[in-house]
Amino acid sequence: MSDSLTRAMGVVFDLDGTLVDSTYVHTVCWWEALGQFGHARPMAALHHALGMDAGRMLDHVLGETHDPTQDEAIIAAHDALFATWHERLHPFPAARALLNWCRDAGLTVALATSGGKRNLWAMLDVLDHPDFDIVVTGDDVEGAAPGRGLLDTVLSRADLEADSMLVVGDSIWDMHAAARLGSPALGVATGGTSAHELQQAGAELTYADLGALNRALQDARKSA
Numbered sequence: 001m002s003d004s005l006t007r008a009m010g011v012v013f014d015l016d017g018t019l020v021d022s023t024y025v026h027t028v029c030w031w032e033a034l035g036q037f038g039h040a041r042p043m044a045a046l047h048h049a050l051g052m053d054a055g056r057m058l059d060h061v062l063g064e065t066h067d068p069t070q071d072e073a074i075i076a077a078h079d080a081l082f083a084t085w086h087e088r089l090h091p092f093p094a095a096r097a098l099l100n101w102c103r104d105a106g107l108t109v110a111l112a113t114s115g116g117k118r119n120l121w122a123m124l125d126v127l128d129h130p131d132f133d134i135v136v137t138g139d140d141v142e143g144a145a146p147g148r149g150l151l152d153t154v155l156s157r158a159d160l161e162a163d164s165m166l167v168v169g170d171s172i173w174d175m176h177a178a179a180r181l182g183s184p185a186l187g188v189a190t191g192g193t194s195a196h197e198l199q200q201a202g203a204e205l206t207y208a209d210l211g212a213l214n215r216a217l218q219d220a221r222k223s224a
Contacts, residue, residue, distance in 0.1 A: 002205055004184035005220035007164060010108030012134075012154050012183075014169035016115065017050065017191025019095045019210075020123050023170065024192065025085050026050055026078075033077035034061075037070050047192060051171030053114040053138050054078070079118065086122040092190055094211035099130045101214055105221060108158045108165075110134035112150040134158055148180045155181070168213065172201035188213060 017023035027047045034041055041061050049057045054075045058066070102109045111132045113120060116139045124130075134157045141149035155162060167178035170191030178185035179202035187198030187206040195206040207213040 002184070002220075004163075004166065004204060005217055006223070008107065008166045008184070009164040010110060010133075010158050010160050011102050011166040011168060012110040012112050012151065013099075014051070014171070014174050015111060015113035015120070015123050017170040018168060018174075018188060019091060019099075020089055020126050021092055021190070022085075022089050022123070023047065023050055023190075025089065026082060029078050029081040029085070030057075032081055033074050036077050037074055039074075048172075050191070051114070051169070051173035079116075082119070083122070086125070089123070089126050091127050092210050094209065094214055095127060096130065098210050098214040098217075099127075099132075101218065103131065105217075108133050108160065110136070110154045110158060110165075112136045112154050114138040114150065148177050151177055151181045151183065155183075170198075172197055175201035175203045178202065186213060 013019055016026060027043050030046045031043050039062060045061055049060045052060060055071060058071050058074060099109060109132055115137060117137050120137050134154055136150050136153045141153055155165060162182040165183050166186055167174060167183045168186045168188060170188050171193055175185045175187055175198055184204045185202050187203035188210060189195050189208055198206050
């Protein structure tokens with residue numbers, strides 16, 4: 001059992017693909033939005049890039065030499081397509097129970113998402129508006145994932161040291177950001193990225209789902 005679980009004072013969760021089952025919907029929406037502007041990219045490549053902020057994702061999948069004047073329109077097209085799915089999305093099993101347990105255990109509970117506030121409010125509706133201590137979105141920082149801006153902002157607001165804040169995410173970019181900050185990264189294979197890929201990207205521990213993570217946290221606290 002990792003000492004990180006027992007000494008943690010806070011936990012920051014990613015949103016899409018971690019708490020809400022939306023990863024593959026985002027993939028389809030990016031695929032369709034790019035197609036509207038003449039860009040054909042494999043869905044696998046788009047899925048792999050999820051977790052980056054939108055601007056960096058477009059650089060990643062289209063190449064940094066692509067015409068950036070289209071970016072705003074492509075992002076708007078994606079957001080409009082994704083909005084049609086809002087009412088059909090669901091939280092992952094155990095998402096609410098995990099968030100409630102973390103709060104009851106006295107941990108600082110934070111949410112960090114590279115998406116904007118419009119997506120945030122819709123996903124909070126899906127989760128029945130859990131009580132987060134700190135919420136940071138891509139609108140709050142200059143350059144979100146895979147940089148450490150989101151997590152730096154969370155730590156600043158929480159007044160915690162990096163090594164006392166667990167970072168829970170489903171993408172390799174979440175793991176990279178945690179590693180850059182020096183926070184323990186916990187990978188969950190809920191978004192379609194394998195445990196092996198998450199470990200290669202820096203995950204200290206990986207879990208098949210949020211229920212497994214919840215049990216591990218509870219066991220760690222009982223044995224502390």
